[in-house]
Amino acid sequence: MMEPHSAPTPKKYSKKPKYSKFSQQELPAWKPILTPGWVISTFTVVGIVFIPVGLASLFSSESVEEAAIRYDDKCLNEIHAQNAVAFIKNDMTNKTCTTSWTVERKMQGPIFIYYQLDNYYQNHRRYVKSRNDKQLVNPASEGDTTNCYPQDKTNGSMPIVPCGLIAWSLFNDTYKFWVNTKSLTVNKKDISWGSDRSHKFGSKVYPKNFQLGGLVGGAKLDENIPLNQQEDLIVWMRTAALPSFRKLYGKIETNLEVNDSVEIVIENNYNTYEFGGNKRLILSTATWIGGKNPFLGMAYLFVGGVSLLCAIVFILLYVIKPRPLGDPSYLSWNKNPGHLK
């Protein structure tokens, strides 16, 4: 028997597409259009939001009391000023120096003590990578000194804990404060991130063979204190983002009154003379915005202002050159825009 030859089409394509708003691209859509109303209100809203925020951050930045004392030059007496590097490298010289500072406005505790280094590329790729996180946290892998070259092993091929350039170059200036001949306690607890102490630096990892090499980079560590309590190291190991950076040294929990004369005794040990880095000591209070930084506030005020200005400009533009919304006479193929009635 014959088969009917009704045109069989390839099955794959013969199915009728099913209707759905999705497949027909008819899903309900919100179509934002930059109508004058939208534009002007956007600019206005930005202005209205930004100016108060700017004012708030500017005020809080202003309320921060901050004192910066540059001491790398002060602590060099005239004899050594010519040969600062030799001075600093010499273990025998007395590097203690004293400076004083008068409190200009009242500083509410806690007062944060920072040291600031300039021109110090802690973000240099060689430097950033020169550490071994496994070694820091796990006593079992103290021999793991990958990435730590050239500060990986001592001459006896003993692994250095903590290894690497970062640890090696640990900052070793110290500060002591006297207010009105009374010693101020500097709280050096909790200056590092809790998360670092608990997870990045092991409580059973003790410094070993540290700073025994030919060249001493910086501070030495007490071999009896586990790494997670070496907060200076922890702070230092969180490498800075920019070549000029601050690091927390400690906190003064008391208030400093106006005209308090603060005597600061600095152990000027850290060698920044070699590459022309500055050292500063910063005493600063803090608010919700952080330290003293007027930039955010100014920027917010500026942007808010520009935004309001834009709103005004566009209002004028709409007035001067009105274009009815959706007037098809402006379409390019209609030759006389605005004149079709």
Added chain:
Amino acid sequence: MLDVKLRRLFTLLSNVLGIGIEPVLVNLSKGHAVESFPLLKEGQGRGQGQEQGQGTPMDSHRRSHSNSLLPFEICENSKPHHHHHHHRSRSRFKSGQFDDGFYVHEANARSVYINDPKRTNENYEFTGNEIRTSSYTLLTFLPKNLFIQFHRVAYLYFLAIAALNQLPPLAVFGRTASLFPLLFVLCVTAIKDGYEDWRKHRSDRFENNRECLVLQEHGNFRPKKWKRIQAGDVVKISADEMIPADIVLLGTSDQSGIAYIQTMNLDGESNLKTRFARQETVTAVTSESCGVTGVIRCEKPNRNIYEFAANMEFNGNKIPLNQSNIVLRGCVLKNTDWLIGVVVCAGQETKAMLNSAAAPPKRSKLEIYMNRETGWLSIFLFVMCSAVALGTAVWLVRHKQQLETLPYYRKTYLNLGPHFGEVYRYYGIPMEILFSFLSSVIVFQIMIPISLYITMELVRVGQSYFMVEDMDMHDSSCGLRFQCRSFNINEDLGQIRYIFSDKTGTLTENKMEFRKASVFGKNYESSIPVPPAVKSKRRWKLKSEIPIDYDLMTLLQKEEDPSSEERVAAHDFFITLTACNTVIPVVNGSRPSKEDDGVVSIDYQGESPDEQALVSAASAYGYTLFERTSGHVVVDKNGEKIRLEVLGMHEFDSVRKRMSVVIRFPDNAVKVLVKGADTSMLSILANDKDSVWHATQTHLNEYSLEGLRTLVLASRDLSEEELQAWQSAYAEASTALYDRATKLRHAASLIECKLKLLGATGIEDRLQEGVPDTIECLRQAGIKVWVLTGDKQETAISIGVSCKLLTPDMHKIIINANSEAHCRDLLVEAKARYGVRPSGKGHGNGKCKTVADLGKEEEEDTAPMALIIDGTSLVYILEKEAESELFDLATACRVVICCRVAPLQKAGIVNLIKSRTDDMTLAIGDGANDVSMIQMADVGVGICGQEGRQAVMASDFAMGQFRFLRKLLLVHGHWNYQRLGYLVLYNFYRNAVFVFMLFWYILCSAFSTTSALTEWSCVLYSVIYTSIPTVIVGVMDKDLSQKTLLQYPKLYGAGHRQEAYNIRLFWLTMIDTLWQSLVVFLIPVLTYQNSSMDIWSLGSLWTIAIVILVTVHLAMDVNGWILIMHVAVWGSIFITYGCLIVLDSIPLLPNYWTIYHLACSPTYWITILLVTVVALLPRFACKVASQILWPSDIQIAREVELVVDSGNANNIGIACLTTIGPLIVRTNVDVWGEGQHAGGVVQATRERREIDVAACGWRKRFDTMPITDEVSMQNMFQIHRQTQMRQPQIELYVEFETVEAEGTQNDLEVSDDRNAVYERMNSDSDEDFEATYEAGDEDEDGDVGVETAAENVVVHPSTSQPMNVPRFMREVDLDTMHAPEFPEYSNIGIANLEDGEFWIGMEYSSRKTVVAAIRSYTIARGVDYDVYESEPQTFYAKCKMYARGCDWLIRASLIRKKGCWEIPRYNGRHTCSMGVISQDHSKLDSDTVAEAIRPLVETDPSIKVKSIIAEVQSRFNYTISYRKAWLTKQKSIAKVFGDWEESYQALPWWLSVIV
């Protein structure tokens, strides 16, 4: 001998390893046969190539043309298994597809020893029948897949970067992180490829393990697996089995050796084709044995499925074999019990396998531009890397002395020990500079947006999904979906400037209908319905009824004077129609000879629809073809069986353009019957140009003017000498192995001369649905439509007119030359006359200018020109420098029609435009003759039509109908282009802003290529953090709705002007990128400049800031927010946070816990906010400013949408109407509904012309003008033309007045006779109706009378006649039309009338439902109301008796917030009772009733009027008048059966009557 061994070794190897040793082998074995042919052969190889040597004089000009065209490469030696990823190495098969191996010499023939596979395969010339479409084996998968994948430059780049990163001095990223993206992409692709290949393996295995009966040594047929079959095997195939290899037929179950096969797998044609076994061998074959031995010498395997040349030595005779003797692999045997044949080509050498190559890959224009910009990005990359390297150099030199001790550099070991003093990772300044350069390349790698390529692929797949799923592009008539065959060029659809369209099957339906015949100088038209007397005599039932001409029928059946010249000519005419073709009759399942009584249904299967139409027509006139074998045909002539012996057949070829058969009649007379194209026929007629000749010539012209396809029929008696001369020539020619076509043509020329003209036929090929509108729409969009057709000039022009390509006001330039000089003169003259400026010299800078100029010229719109040029002229032009003249002229013309063009000329014309402009070209066609054009054009669209799937296989997109082109280009093309253009720019921006930011930071880290961002963030940034919204927006964002795009086709110009992507935008984006990167870098730096911020925290801040910035940037540019986009865009920010949280929770990473620390500080958040706002503020301001000052068309159209959507503008009207065309005629419903009789409408307008034109503008600005006379009508169109854009439609309100129908009847000039007939019936019935109704008695008789009349009026014309009143004219209610509808509420407001009362706060879905509810309420109560206010948004009605004892009032209004209609005011029950309404209710108008009875009408359109009255009575409790019931029925029938498309078809007709 050594050679053989070597080959065997290779075969072994390739079988074991399954890798591509084969190609090497082929090269080895073929050696000299592999020739590359730089010249292009024309005529798709239907024998045309042969004329190289000895063309007939007639062809001389063609021959000179044949080496003219493009330097295509033809790769004879196709590699059987190609790879998808192997783009570059894939050979391009252009028109080489159909090369017939005419250049292979007889000596190269391969010998197949029948039933002796061993001997056949001695020389290892043949491959086995095992096929392998898969690319890999288990062993080779990994290396081969990787090898193929790394052919992509992108992957190589990835690889190079990853490799660089493995070098110790350069390890910027961790090793895993840097390999991650590459591995990811490789794995995904490999898995995809592996899966695909596994499926191929599975299907291959299935194919190879199929079984087939093969004649074994013991002389009987035993099953054998396909893969074991070899050339030379004799196989037996049973019905419905698939053919395992290319086999030469030896015998079939049919005595005459016919086999019916279905070739759908090969060419997609579903009809049956016949193949013949040679008579000589048939007798030697039985169903159980095969006694044929001998040698078949056949040509080398080639891809041409329409040609086969071989001969067979059998019993000492040399028997010719041709295409009709071979059955190809993949075909299915049908309708034949079995066939036996010998395998000549197996496995990969079969034509089916050789043809399975994919179309050459195309690259989109946007992508080409994109690559140019990628070049720019590479330059940026280089500059940045150089800057870093330079900085390093300076820094190193300056710090040279300190390097040893710098705490952060420390270049030497200073610890005592073995390494003391050694330099640590320091290679000297020059090397350090180099390393610094290389490592910055690694850091900045994503500057080259490799992920963009992957994103684009994804987006294109998504876009293709939407195109395929589009219901508007689904061809419901043949159930075909849109197909995307190429995924690379979606966006090109948005930039098409030229469309090259085939005519037959593309513009027209290619459903042939026999319409007119000129027999012996007399014209007959088959338009009168068949008289029953004639009908009854017919014993053959055809698939479709064919109307016949009664006069011709009488002439044929005239008993007296059977030998009159006219009678004989008519007889011969139909014999020619019946015999001179290749149609196969398929008679109702059984052998035709047994059916002597009763009506037998017959189905004609043929390769050409023309022939089918002709044979069917002949059958309608009593000459039924019901048996055809290779040796004879049997014709049933009104019951008398005539057996005609076919002595030979010269099939149709494109050179001769005719076909002839030599027939021996039962009375031993021998005749040659010829049919062919008129040009080729008129030259070979006998010389006397008698009256018949002239009359026929006139008829031919008339036919072609009507757009009919014409064929001329002629015949001649052959004398015995002539017969013998021809027979010997024919026998020799048909056994020739090579050059057969030329020899056959020569033989044909012996008898095809001095013919006697019999007549001509006119076959109608109807225009496809919606073609004129589509063309109009495309033209408005600035697309030029060129028609390239093989038809003759008159037909082409008439089709051009009917599809609105040509308009009467055009200057037609007709180039119709027969010499080169003449041609050039014509061109130059035309150019001079119409002032065509020569365009720039074609190439280089001139290119772009041309486009702009063209645009302007078009705008100027002085006098549109149309160029009509024929193929002969094109031969001269395309070959010589006249090409540029043609180009100038053609591009200045609005329309170009090329007629009589050969397939390759089509490609030549496409190439003419393609090579001289930058404009995108699209070719659309449906047949094999369009393949070259489709492949040549930038975008090829195939129509799945009647002519098989060749065009579809070669195309990039395939669809069912020409009209889908409108949506494809204007909507999908526009979207695709806009989306992809934005996508590319955005991707450039997204990656560049990130890289710039890294760059700024590196400047702050002593040029040490440190990245503050963790390596994982760097890697994941473009892979995860920002990729998803890019893809989603790229797939789904819509700048404009489909409605708007279709309404304003000119919006398509955005693609022409390259608005979405151009070099200017690129630079603007880059400037913006620079600014944004600076902002995103500097603000955090300044914020945290003197703080204890560590590198990872700042990096984390940057990561988030840049992700948010980039995402908000994207969000700012999204045009239409749908839910998915919200999820993707905002979700990607959350995903980023999620990733950061995960990454920051791993204690071993240096960035441990940073995000938690940051999130606690408000500074962090306000910094991010500041970054985002500051970075985007300039962009936003510029965007707003440019939209105010220089609004783009798209912008304005978007605003228009907004205005329309917000509902206070009523200018759009009904969506489907506005999409159809610019002009809409409407009549007011009430006038129509309750007005005068149906037939009177046209006359009324003609008489009185009381037409108001409401030119509705935006926001309800209506201008009305009365149309009273010719002038005001002209005026109206004038205004319309000028303001077309602003006022997309004109509404015509027609006011009717009573008119004497009789007098005006004759004024109607209706072209179509059938219309007149129906019209007469229509008006008659109206009179009948009036008469009956006026008589006032509704008795049984009257009812019946009306019933028949009504049936005549309504049912007949409602299907297709333009006379039928379009649906929209009846149900138009302007207010409801404009009132927005809210379908989601549709279920409320219907059931809440339990107690029948309204209450305040009731909700309805639409205005319609409110009004309907009020109406039915009123009707049910027997009261009535007056409408006080009827606005689009409110409806306010009061009781008719309001203030006269009743205070019923109701107010309904649209609540925009809820999107529904609510009743805010309602004054309780009616306190009146009208009481008077009993017979009829004024609100119970025919519309209401029509809606109510619609289900009834739907089920039974011929429902009696009485039943309607009864139904209404039962539902509304009213007795409506008979008259109303009748009108009602008409209305609902129109509602049920009418449809918008049809009514639009009627529009031109309406207008022509009105004007």
